[in-house]
Amino acid sequence: MTTTQPVTEPPRSLGQAARERLGTAFGPWFLPTLAAVIIFGLMVALRPLVASPTGLNLVLAPLIPLIFAVLAQMFIIAAGDIDLGIGSFIGLANVVIAVIIPDSPVAGILFLIGMVVAYAAMGVLIAVRGLPSIVVTLGMSFVWLGVAILILPTPGGVVPEGIVSFVRFNPQVVPGVIIVLTVVTVAVALFLSRSKYGAVLRGSGSNAEGVRRAGWSVIRAKVSLYVLAAVFGLLSGLYLSGQTGGGDPYIAQSYVLLSIAGVIVGGGSFKGGEVSAVGAVAGALVVGLLGSLLQFIGVQSSFQAAAQGLVLVLVLVLRALVNWIQKVRRTL
Amino acid sequence: MSDQSPDTLVVQGVSKRFGSTLAVNDASFTVRRGELIGIAGHNGAGKSTILKVVNGTIAGDSGTVTVNGIARSADTTVAHPEKLGVRTVYQELSLCASLRVDETAAIFDHSARGLSWRSTAWHNLRTVLDEMFPGHGIRKDAKISELSIARRQMIECASTMIDSTVRPALVILDEPTSSLDAASTASFYAYLKKRAAEGVSVIITTHRLHEMIDNLSRIYVMRDGQVLSEQRAEGATKESIVTAMGLAAHESSRVAPIADSSTVTTTDARPTTASEVIVRLEQPGDDGASEVFEIRKGEIIGFAGLEGHGQLLALEAVYRASARRSGAVRAPRRTAHHAVSVTGDSAYVSGDRGVRGIFPLWDVATNISFSSLGKLTAGGLVKPKAEAALVHEWYSRLGIKGQSTDPITSLSGGTQQKALMARAMAVGSDLLLLEDPTRGVDQATKSEVYELLRGQAAEGQTIVWYSTENEELRNCDRVFVFRVGKIVATITGADATEDAVIALSFGGQDVAPIDLEGAVR
Numbered sequence: 093m094t095t096t097q098p099v100t101e102p103p104r105s106l107g108q109a110a111r112e113r114l115g116t117a118f119g120p121w122f123l124p125t126l127a128a129v130i131i132f133g134l135m136v137a138l139r140p141l142v143a144s145p146t147g148l149n150l151v152l153a154p155l156i157p158l159i160f161a162v163l164a165q166m167f168i169i170a171a172g173d174i175d176l177g178i179g180s181f182i183g184l185a186n187v188v189i190a191v192i193i194p195d196s197p198v199a200g201i202l203f204l205i206g207m208v209v210a211y212a213a214m215g216v217l218i219a220v221r222g223l224p225s226i227v228v229t230l231g232m233s234f235v236w237l238g239v240a241i242l243i244l245p246t247p248g249g250v251v252p253e254g255i256v257s258f259v260r261f262n263p264q265v266v267p268g269v270i271i272v273l274t275v276v277t278v279a280v281a282l283f284l285s286r287s288k289y290g291a292v293l294r295g296s297g298s299n300a301e302g303v304r305r306a307g308w309s310v311i312r313a314k315v316s317l318y319v320l321a322a323v324f325g326l327l328s329g330l331y332l333s334g335q336t337g338g339g340d341p342y343i344a345q346s347y348v349l350l351s352i353a354g355v356i357v358g359g360g361s362f363k364g365g366e367v368s369a370v371g372a373v374a375g376a377l378v379v380g381l382l383g384s385l386l387q388f389i390g391v392q393s394s395f396q397a398a399a400q401g402l403v404l405v406l407v408l409v410l411r412a413l414v415n416w417i418q419k420v421r422r423t424l
Numbered sequence: 425m426s427d428q429s430p431d432t433l434v435v436q437g438v439s440k441r442f443g444s445t446l447a448v449n450d451a452s453f454t455v456r457r458g459e460l461i462g463i464a465g466h467n468g469a470g471k472s473t474i475l476k477v478v479n480g481t482i483a484g485d486s487g488t489v490t491v492n493g494i495a496r497s498a499d500t501t502v503a504h505p506e507k508l509g510v511r512t513v514y515q516e517l518s519l520c521a522s523l524r525v526d527e528t529a530a531i532f533d534h535s536a537r538g539l540s541w542r543s544t545a546w547h548n549l550r551t552v553l554d555e556m557f558p559g560h561g562i563r564k565d566a567k568i569s570e571l572s573i574a575r576r577q578m579i580e581c582a583s584t585m586i587d588s589t590v591r592p593a594l595v596i597l598d599e600p601t602s603s604l605d606a607a608s609t610a611s612f613y614a615y616l617k618k619r620a621a622e623g624v625s626v627i628i629t630t631h632r633l634h635e636m637i638d639n640l641s642r643i644y645v646m647r648d649g650q651v652l653s654e655q656r657a658e659g660a661t662k663e664s665i666v667t668a669m670g671l672a673a674h675e676s677s678r679v680a681p682i683a684d685s686s687t688v689t690t691t692d693a694r695p696t697t698a699s700e701v702i703v704r705l706e707q708p709g710d711d712g713a714s715e716v717f718e719i720r721k722g723e724i725i726g727f728a729g730l731e732g733h734g735q736l737l738a739l740e741a742v743y744r745a746s747a748r749r750s751g752a753v754r755a756p757r758r759t760a761h762h763a764v765s766v767t768g769d770s771a772y773v774s775g776d777r778g779v780r781g782i783f784p785l786w787d788v789a790t791n792i793s794f795s796s797l798g799k800l801t802a803g804g805l806v807k808p809k810a811e812a813a814l815v816h817e818w819y820s821r822l823g824i825k826g827q828s829t830d831p832i833t834s835l836s837g838g839t840q841q842k843a844l845m846a847r848a849m850a851v852g853s854d855l856l857l858l859e860d861p862t863r864g865v866d867q868a869t870k871s872e873v874y875e876l877l878r879g880q881a882a883e884g885q886t887i888v889w890y891s892t893e894n895e896e897l898r899n900c901d902r903v904f905v906f907r908v909g910k911i912v913a914t915i916t917g918a919d920a921t922e923d924a925v926i927a928l929s930f931g932g933q934d935v936a937p938i939d940l941e942g943a944v945r
Contacts, residue, residue: 288541291527295520302518306531307506365522 120359121371123411127357128377131385138388145267152269153335155380157182159273160328161347162354162376163280163369167321169355170284171314172297172364173218173225177233178325178351181207182344184240185329190249190339208322215318219311233348240341249339259334273373281369293317298365354379357407378407431490432457432594432625433478438487438498439649440473447473448484449649455594455627458620462636462657463629464665465646465866471629474646475596478627479505479512492593506534509593511584513600519576521569525549528568532583534590552582556615557608572736574603574892581612585619592619597628601635602864603775605730605892606922613639631866632893633662645669666867693916695720696901702855702886703742706756706763707910717904717911719888721854724881726897726920727890729906729929736859738762738906739890743857746770750854761909768854768886771795773844775863781844782832789815789828791843796850818846823872838869845873849880856880858889862896874899894922905929 132142141147161178168175185204193200214232218225262268284290296303296313304310332343358375360367382403386396433455440448448470455461463471477484478491480502487498491508502508519528530536530545538544546564553560557578568576577600584595601609613635616626630636636643636657643655645668653668695718703719719725727735737759745757746766756765774781783791793800793811800810815828822842824835832840841861848856856877862870877899881887889900897903897920905913905928913928 288530288537291523292531295523295527295531298522299518299520302520303531305512305514305518307504307534308531363522365520 119368119371120366120411121368121374122359123407123414124358124371124374124378127407128374128381131378131381135381135385135388138385148267149262149269151381151384152267152273155377156269156272157328157332157335157344158347158350158354158380159276159373159376160324160331161344161351162358162372162379163276164321164324164328165351166355166358166360166367166369166372167317167324168225168229169352169360169362170294170297170365170367171215171225171317172300172362173229174352174362175229175321176226176348177229177231177236178321179344179346179348180233180236180240180341181211181322181325182329182332182347183341184236184243185326186333186336186343187240187244187249187339187341189255189329189333190251191244193255194250194252204326207326208319211318211322211325212315215315216311218318219314237341244339244341247338247340251333251337251339255330256334256337259331277370277373280373284367284369289316294365294367296365297367298363350379351376353404357404359411379404430457431455432459432492433627434488434490434495435474435478435498436488436490438474438477438484438489440470440477440482440484442473446649448477451487451646451649451651453644453651453654455625457625458623459642460616460620460626460628460640462640462643463627463646464633464636464643465629465669469646469669470649471646472598473649475512475598475627475629479510479596481505481512506588507590509590510596511592511594512596512598513580513584514598519568519579521567523568524564525562525566525568525571525579526564528579529583529586533586533588535588548586548588549579549582552585552615553578555618556582556585556612558611560608572603574605574608577601577603578608585615585624592624595624595626597626599630599864600628601630601632603860603892606894607730609635631864631870632895633665633867634895636660636665637662669867693902693914693919695723696916697722700767702767703888704756704765705738705742705911707761715911717914719886721886722881722884723902724877724887724889724900724917726900726903726917727888727906728894728897728903728920728925733906733929734761734909735890735906737909738764738911739857739859739888742766742855742888743770743772746855750852766855770855770857771848771851771853772857773848773859773861775841775858775860782840784831784833786832787829788824788826788832788835788843791832792818792828792846792850795847796852814850818850822846822876838865841865842869842873845876849876849885852885854886856885856887858887858891860890860892862891862893870896894920894925897925 136143188203300310354375359371382400436452438451465471476482483501484498489498526542526546529549533545536545581600637660640657644651645653697720699721701718705717706714709715741759741764745764747754756763792815900917903920904911
């Protein structure tokens with residue numbers, strides 16, 4: 093009843109091949125990276141000293157904790173979830189490092205490990221019971237904050253000298269921030285985009301059932317993502333502690349929404365599985381540098397938040413536009 | 425591992441109860457090594473359930489399942505059926521939209537490890553793909569979300585046949601060909617036969633009965649959870665299977681004369697009515713002059729051709745060109761091949777109900793009334809009585825069983841599709857656009873759908889219908905056959921036999937499929 097015809101691959105025009113290459117080159121990370129470069133370029137144009145090693149350190153160092161927070165959030169968003177507790181979690185890590193570790197390093201490290209285990213348990217709870225992550229993480233955020241306040245009711249404490257000098261490590265040749273930024277970005281990007289388990293993790297966020305049917309443990313994948321998020325949350329807390337030198341339970345409250353904004357600006361999507369490490373770091377830079385740039389331009393501080401928000405919306409609109417253009421080009 | 429037993433699968437006395445319904449009732453069957461068998465039955469007959477018990481996804485209540493000579497009680501589940509050589513393609517697709525094709529391949533292929541895991545996995549998948557679907561046109565760096573349903577289905581089917589760490593022994597395919605065109609389907613079965621000769625056993629369920637008869641060795645027929653009869657494919661006919669399924673006399677009432685491709689009377693069928701023109705498609709002809717195709721009020725028009733030759737694109741263009749209000753006109757819409765102008769408004773029904781259709785969290789009533797809420801309101805608020813009346817009317821017209829307050833996901837796939845049709849029809853638009861609406865729907869429901877469409881057309885609704893099942897095109901008044909994006913023939917529904925449509929879609933010299941829909945979603 094049916095005819096089988098040998099069908100060969102359709103001939104491709106040169107233009108088509110070029111379009112395809114363009115399509116893959118414009119990964120989700122492209123636009124946020126471009127935006128970060130433009131913002132940084134504008135800052136250098138306004139204040140050339142920004143490009144000096146000292147200037148780079150001054151501008152970028154405060155962003156390192158935010159970058160870690162955005163990467164933590166990225167793992168949770170990769171799982172198709174949202175973490176509303178990351179700010180309080182980082183605050184607790186900061187307090188533990190500033191108060192418990194100076195007295196008893198062993199107890200402090202055990203405490204931090206316990207926090208990672210708690211995140212893993214949260215992942216199990218969300219994966220097995222199907223609870224909405226937004227509720228679980230919001231609830232846990234009060235726990236983190238409450239414990240932090242119990243340990244340290246008012247800002248104080250002293251971060252051990254070793255941690256401070258580790259965080260402020262700044263060799264003469266290359267600024268320390270650049271080293272940290274590069275190492276972290278490359279490591280996370282390689283793991284997430286180029287390793288097989290990274291693909292499984294991203295896949296589990298977009299179609300958990302499909303990944304399970306292919307013979308992988310979805311619960312293990314979820315726990316892995318939550319553990320990674322916790323580890324990056326701790327790193328964020330470590331850098332915050334080293335930079336401020338003291339403890340404050342409320343220190344990272346603004347990171348909750350900033351980290352979500354960073355991931356989304358960085359090409360991530362709430363659908364799950366759609367994340368890019370390079371994009372997330374670039375998104376964090378965009379979110380973080382915008383404030384400095386607006387200050388440089390002389391935007392009044394009362395307008396800064398609004399201006400910042402508008403630029404973020406602009407980036408998202410551009411991204412939608414790029415997606416649309418890509419779709420139209422492929423359709424032709 | 426595979427020498428000890430001539431039977432790959434022995435199912436004995438398996439039963440499974442869901443609440444008050446006995447989904448599978450004392451089912452027994454056998455699949456020999458290297459055999460292709462089919463399981464036929466209408467939606468809800470228990471096919472999917474028995475297959476899930478076989479591969480260990482769900483636990484049965486009683487009975488035993490023996491795979492490759494290793495028996496297990498059916499009331500246990502299996503965490504990793506792939507380690508036993510059992511592979512499954514489910515009806516609802518299970519690929520991860522966010523991954524690339526080679527990453528997807530690696531997730532299925534546990535043998536792809538090390539630094540070159542992506543290229544290894546892609547190499548293994550591509551070897552199967554190239555043979556199973558020549559000219560598939562799938563690139564390794566394409567994202568799954570960018571591929572058409574047909575291409576995703578190809579990847580799923582091919583991934584069951586790769587030689588991973590454990591070679592496939594028993595492959596279970598639940599409606600594998602529902603979005604594939606005739607040529608891909610043929611090469612797919614040719615590949616299955618080749619692998620069967622090497623000792624792989626395959627179980628297939630499909631509603632395309634002729635596929636089973638032409639390609640498989642035996643067919644088990646299920647009804648109400650029981651395996652009722654076993655037919656050898658050689659002796660079986662569509663009628664014998666349909667009779668066994670208990671669907672006697674449910675066949676299409678509009679029997680078209682059986683014609684082979686040589687008896688197509690004209691490839692330029694004129695509109696069947698003289699009523700007003702609703703859709704006008706214009707395309708450049710070979711001689712430079714433009715060709716115009718008109719669709720008139722009350723006609724049922726089929727869009728046919730090989731998968732990916734522009735039917736879907738044209739259907740979407742018609743949808744986008746249609747106006748917001750009944751009878752209104754908008755500026756013509758241009759695609760790469762057509763200029764489309766439409767008089768009146770339209771409603772669209774997609775066969776991909778999971779993604780583009782149902783609201784899974786809502787009940788059936790809201791799913792039906794949703795598109796009509798605009799005309800059911802007073803002062804911005806929905807009138808509950810009018811809504812209930814509308815839902816009630818469509819419940820009885822479509823013969824949907826159950827309560828309208830049930831969640832839509834509690835219905836079977838075919839019934840969900842009926843509810844989607846009801847939603848679109850209840851709007852009462854000038855034009856009804858159908859994108860493969862009977863994908864994965866059983867014969868009885870299909871017949872009801874055809875009946876319903878004829879009723880709508882008689883009431884003056886114009887219907888444009890894209891179908892991958894050439895057989896159902898006979899229910900159309902006219903069929904437009906597409907090739908490489910353009911309409912190459914218009915034939916009457918009576919002429920639109922499977923052979924005629926295939927002959928026309930393959931006509932001319934250019935048989936290379938081009939990627940038109942692949943990129944659309």
